[in-house]
Amino acid sequence: MRFPKLYEQLAPLGPIPESEWERAESLAREQAVERKAHFLRPGDAADRFAVVLQGVFRLVRVSARGGETVKAFRAEGELLGAYAEMLQRVASMTSIEALEPARVLVFRTQDFQTLEEGHACWVRVARRVAERHFLLKEKREQEFLELSAEERLDTFWAEHPHLRGRVPQRDVAAYLGITEVALSRIMSRKRKRTE
Amino acid sequence: MRFPKLYEQLAPLGPIPESEWERAESLAREQAVERKAHFLRPGDAADRFAVVLQGVFRLVRVSARGGETVKAFRAEGELLGAYAEMLQRVASMTSIEALEPARVLVFRTQDFQTLEEGHACWVRVARRVAERHFLLKEKREQEFLELSAEERLDTFWAEHPHLRGRVPQRDVAAYLGITEVALSRIMSRKRKRTE
DNA sequence: TTGCCGCCTTAACCTGGGTTAACCTCCGCC
DNA sequence: GGCGGAGGTTAACCCAGGTTAAGGCGGCAA
The missing domain is CATH 2.60.120.10 (Jelly Rolls)
Incomplete structure (x- = not known):
């Protein structure tokens, strides 16, 4: 092998x-x-x-x-x-x-x-x-149909923890179907909420 | 057969x-x-x-x-x-x-x-x-990633002309990932634009 | 050191779609 | 004939995300 x-x-x-x-x-x-x-x-x-x-x-x-x-x-x-x-x-x-x-x-x-x-x-x-x-792909379709961008982000990290720090944010955003600006906003929203 | x-x-x-x-x-x-x-x-x-x-x-x-x-x-x-x-x-x-x-x-x-x-x-x-x-499914993923709801609607009818009049609008809306209200709005927008 | 570049953030403003609710129209049924 | 329900439309209001533009910051090359 x-x-x-x-x-x-x-x-x-x-x-x-x-x-x-x-x-x-x-x-x-x-x-x-x-x-x-x-x-x-x-x-x-x-x-x-x-x-x-x-x-x-x-x-x-x-x-x-x-x-x-x-x-x-x-x-x-x-x-x-x-x-x-x-x-x-x-x-x-x-x-x-x-x-x-x-x-x-x-x-x-x-x-x-x-x-x-x-x-x-x-x-x-x-x-x-x-x-x-x-x-x-079916899973991804389902996510687009029923989850918000923020929920898709959570799902993404939950399912791809090994990508943390290895993929630029702009690409994560593009994967989620949003812009990097929106992603940054979502993240700062989350930060505020949990502090 | x-x-x-x-x-x-x-x-x-x-x-x-x-x-x-x-x-x-x-x-x-x-x-x-x-x-x-x-x-x-x-x-x-x-x-x-x-x-x-x-x-x-x-x-x-x-x-x-x-x-x-x-x-x-x-x-x-x-x-x-x-x-x-x-x-x-x-x-x-x-x-x-x-x-x-x-x-x-x-x-x-x-x-x-x-x-x-x-x-x-x-x-x-x-x-x-x-x-x-x-x-x-890959096609559909692509549509969610790069098309607006209105463009997805056009694509839908272009590809499923045989469904005209056979599926209720609310279901078309749900298929596109929007509400029936939004779909109705999009359609009236189109109507106005082309008259 | 300085300056630039890649990546990210923030803010201001705009737009599309969600939500709610009122209303319309057709149709079937009593 | 009248009533009720299903499906569709419209309006008012709100918010998420797009767009544009202005930095911030770390790293790297001159």
């Missing part, structure tokens, strides 16, 4: 025989990503994904009208990639940027497809990945 | 042999749902799903604090079910209610699992379903 982070991420998704782990590891390539460098930028082919070994990334969707929205943050052990674009086989509309010096374990989607053809366990993994992505 | 709606929904997800269609149809049960009656209510086991043959449904998430949010509408040919709860094998937190007299084609998830064990084509279908659900 050369990459515990990989194991940690994929093992809960179903049993994978030892020999398949080895095949997978042989296809992976370790890569360093400097702070502020991109794993993927808009326009790139969405033909690879990765597991984060070290560091934090932000996934930014760049819209046609120039707006930027933060879709997610990804830290150690999590999957990194423009998943929607991969599924649709279109160029990436997502920018994936390291917020810290980072290391990732890269797979080409093409290689993963080979894995799938070789053993059914990878098909199950792919399905579980799809299902988990769905569950995450 | 007894159920064209079923075919229409599943065929694009991958090739399915004739014999498997027959097995699937033999497991399905047609069911009528009256207007305002429920296909599923919160607390029910999420152990079945359906394809809509006729009518429109609304999927409402009932939260712990009593709030109601509209997650989606489903019309002819679309899949009906508490998908997130099915995946997690928990009781439904979703209420699925017919807005018109309706007919659906019901499957028990357990039976579908049998199909999956019998032929790999159903595994592919299940995966594509997961992926499509994800894409839909």
Whole structure:
């Protein structure tokens, strides 16, 4: 087991025989990503994904009208990639940027497809990945529908305590769907209330 | 082919042999749902799903604090079910209610699992379903992050023209994440602007 | 040291949407 | 025919968050 982070991420998704782990590891390539460098930028082919070994990334969707929205943050052990674009086989509309010096374990989607053809366990993994992505998004939809910005902020920190101090506030704000000014205001409101 | 709606929904997800269609149809049960009656209510086991043959449904998430949010509408040919709860094998937190007299084609998830064990084509279908659900939610997330309520309204009608006149305004408002009052205001604003 | 830059905060002002409540209209039912 | 309820509209008022603009502050480079 050369990459515990990989194991940690994929093992809960179903049993994978030892020999398949080895095949997978042989296809992976370790890569360093400097702070502020991109794993993927808009326009790139969405033909690879990765597991984060070290560091934090932000996934930014760049819209046609120039707006930027933060879709997610990804830290150690999590999957990194423009998943929607991969599924649709279109160029990436997502920018994936390291917020810290980072290391990732890269797979080409093409290689993963080979894995799938070789053993059914990878098909199950792919399905579980799809299902988990769905569950995450549904949760987020629910939050937008029924929580205020302040409640979304609380939820965010409750669920991502490991991001404390590692992501700039402006990005948290963009993730919550508000401006950095509004976030600052909310925080000072909270401060006042609890003193 | 007894159920064209079923075919229409599943065929694009991958090739399915004739014999498997027959097995699937033999497991399905047609069911009528009256207007305002429920296909599923919160607390029910999420152990079945359906394809809509006729009518429109609304999927409402009932939260712990009593709030109601509209997650989606489903019309002819679309899949009906508490998908997130099915995946997690928990009781439904979703209420699925017919807005018109309706007919659906019901499957028990357990039976579908049998199909999956019998032929790999159903595994592919299940995966594509997961992926499509994800894409839909990601789209919606994007809309909340970067569009105003008015823009979300325009998008909604552009993408669901077949729901015109079939869903009450208050439900459209709840789907957009605003109140019916705000929706009414937005509409009169638009009216004024274009006259 | 100075000056600049990146990140955050604060304040002033504006706007969109929430809340409440009154009212309208259609429709079905007695 | 009258009544009541469901669904929609409008108005008044309030507040959260957007926008703009002016600092504050720590770090880094010249």
